[in-house]
Amino acid sequence: MKENIYDVIIIGSGMSGLSAASILSQLGKKKVLVLERHFKIGGFTHTFKRKSEHGEYHWDVGLHYVGQMEEGTATRAMFDYVTQGNVRWNKMPDPYDVFIYPDFNFKIREKESNFKYDLINKFPHEEKSIEKYFVDLKKVSAWFGRYNFSLTLPLQARLISSVISSKGSNLALMTLKEYLDQNFSDVKLKALLASQWGDYGLPPSQSALAVHALIVSHYINGGFYPVGGSKEIADSIIPIVESYGGALFVNNFVKEIIIEKGKAVGVKVSEKKGNGFIDIEYYSEKIISTAGAYITYTQFVPKTNEPGFIDEVKNFKLGAAHVNLYLGLKENPAKLGIKGENYWIYNSYDHDQRFVSNDDLIEGKVNGVYISFPSMKDPEARNHTAEIITFTRYKPFEKWASEPWKNRGEEYQKLKEKISDALINFADDHLKGFKKLIDYKELSTPLSTVYFTGNPEGAIYGIPAAPERYKMKWIGPYTHVKNLYLSGADAFGHGIVGGLMGGAITAALVMKGIRGIPNVFKEAMKFQYKK
Numbered sequence: 001m002k003e004n005i006y007d008v009i010i011i012g013s014g015m016s017g018l019s020a021a022s023i024l025s026q027l028g029k030k031k032v033l034v035l036e037r038h039f040k041i042g043g044f045t046h047t048f049k050r051k052s053e054h055g056e057y058h059w060d061v062g063l064h065y066v067g068q069m070e071e072g073t074a075t076r077a078m079f080d081y082v083t084q085g086n087v088r089w090n091k092m093p094d095p096y097d098v099f100i101y102p103d104f105n106f107k108i109r110e111k112e113s114n115f116k117y118d119l120i121n122k123f124p125h126e127e128k129s130i131e132k133y134f135v136d137l138k139k140v141s142a143w144f145g146r147y148n149f150s151l152t153l154p155l156q157a158r159l160i161s162s163v164i165s166s167k168g169s170n171l172a173l174m175t176l177k178e179y180l181d182q183n184f185s186d187v188k189l190k191a192l193l194a195s196q197w198g199d200y201g202l203p204p205s206q207s208a209l210a211v212h213a214l215i216v217s218h219y220i221n222g223g224f225y226p227v228g229g230s231k232e233i234a235d236s237i238i239p240i241v242e243s244y245g246g247a248l249f250v251n252n253f254v255k256e257i258i259i260e261k262g263k264a265v266g267v268k269v270s271e272k273k274g275n276g277f278i279d280i281e282y283y284s285e286k287i288i289s290t291a292g293a294y295i296t297y298t299q300f301v302p303k304t305n306e307p308g309f310i311d312e313v314k315n316f317k318l319g320a321a322h323v324n325l326y327l328g329l330k331e332n333p334a335k336l337g338i339k340g341e342n343y344w345i346y347n348s349y350d351h352d353q354r355f356v357s358n359d360d361l362i363e364g365k366v367n368g369v370y371i372s373f374p375s376m377k378d379p380e381a382r383n384h385t386a387e388i389i390t391f392t393r394y395k396p397f398e399k400w401a402s403e404p405w406k407n408r409g410e411e412y413q414k415l416k417e418k419i420s421d422a423l424i425n426f427a428d429d430h431l432k433g434f435k436k437l438i439d440y441k442e443l444s445t446p447l448s449t450v451y452f453t454g455n456p457e458g459a460i461y462g463i464p465a466a467p468e469r470y471k472m473k474w475i476g477p478y479t480h481v482k483n484l485y486l487s488g489a490d491a492f493g494h495g496i497v498g499g500l501m502g503g504a505i506t507a508a509l510v511m512k513g514i515r516g517i518p519n520v521f522k523e524a525m526k527f528q529y530k531k
């Protein structure tokens, strides 16, 4: 008789894994096991803290702002349902995103009408194209809805899926650069419209218009931040899962999916115990992997069950990696006129050139950054914090990959110092006085991402949102192995709401197939009305 049996096993405890676990527990009354390789539950929603003489600082690793959290929206209803209403959302200041270019600044105000008005005001000669841009964003967002629906159809209905997602795909699957070049002539306006590309990690020449439209629309009514930080998400969901007999284990590294007669029936896990590891097997009827398509197909699925499309997965370009400078501030950034909005600071109008010049970072040269002020968005934060993020590649850091975490040697430490100083100086050039606020600093590199998540080369957003991604048949919740599902960035979409909705939909599919989806949304709406 097999031991360690659960109804559903979920690999990964990020937003998608937690969302699926909560719904499977609440609605399906399932006994769910969540397995996480990190020593904390939460994936990119986990937080960490450091102490200094000025106090304790808390940072989120992968949540700075979330859109569509207004009361009454389907996304908010779903969030409230999976967390049982225990995550409170704080509205960010309006304007929420500020773009700083060499010779102009632009602030995005909440609401499409304001955004459009401000764009036309600044670029009146492009008025017609700006009007058309907002119409096209809606068309492309509608395509995204159809595309995501097509992913939920069983594999046997792939022909119908292709028909559903083909309508509108010519527009949605242009690159952003192609779209901007066809419709606009002003170089500054083209750069400005692409300013949020850091939210999906691909510059205009590589990103699908689809993902751009999704992100712009996602934030169009402003940003929200979870009171208490992103750890509140896991803190709310863990007790829900446990109350239905489920469990969430950290330090549990999934090595392989056990497949018997073509069906996934369990997982082989290496659990960290003290200084060593022990091997354990867990069994269940259904398994959801949220570790990403790349890890799932190249590492979890045994060679004997390799899918026919394995080379496509292996050869698909990996996504962007990043460095994140976590800062503890001894003074309130309000002193500099900052209210908690995000800053996107660029030293040129050419986002593509900037992206390929990312290796300059190793030489201490910064071309652009994103700065977030978590403490200013959180009414319960005790001490002030900031994060400076920029994209980079894994390669320049690779030579330290086999060195132990927190002890990668002097040369690595010096490189981190150089990058940190360069990021701080770049920020200070644009936000005068910023440097003087800093009390504590710590830089994470792509090696940190690999170490904690296992993501190949430190990629942060899963399979990159290039037009080709949306043509790949292996993107989506179903896999070639019966009872094995994918969720998270590579099943539906990246981001907190991508993870939330993807987790919810995969949970529905696991419980009742496509018929389960309306049920999950109905329950979420019911919970909203009860509140």
Ligand SMILES: Cc1cc2nc3c(=O)[nH]c(=O)nc-3n(C[C@H](O)[C@H](O)[C@H](O)COP(=O)(O)OP(=O)(O)OC[C@H]3O[C@@H](n4cnc5c(N)ncnc54)[C@H](O)[C@@H]3O)c2cc1C
Pocket: 011, 012, 013, 014, 015, 016, 017, 035, 036, 037, 038, 042, 043, 044, 045, 061, 062, 063, 064, 065, 066, 252, 253, 254, 255, 290, 291, 295, 322, 324, 389, 452, 453, 454, 460, 461, 487, 488, 489, 490, 494, 495, 496, 497, 498, 499
């Ligand atoms: C710097 C940064 C900033 C971001 N900012 C925002 C933002 O402001 N707003 C927004 O909406 N989104 C943001 N995102 C994106 C967002 O955080 C992610 O898209 C989302 O959290 C992904 O959730 P997920 O569940 O798909 O994946 P993850 O959170 O990555 O969860 C997958 C989990 O699987 C685990 N895992 C992998 N392999 C194994 C294994 N072998 N065994 C066991 N466990 C395993 C990993 O450790 C991880 O915990 C940001 C991301 C980053 C990195």
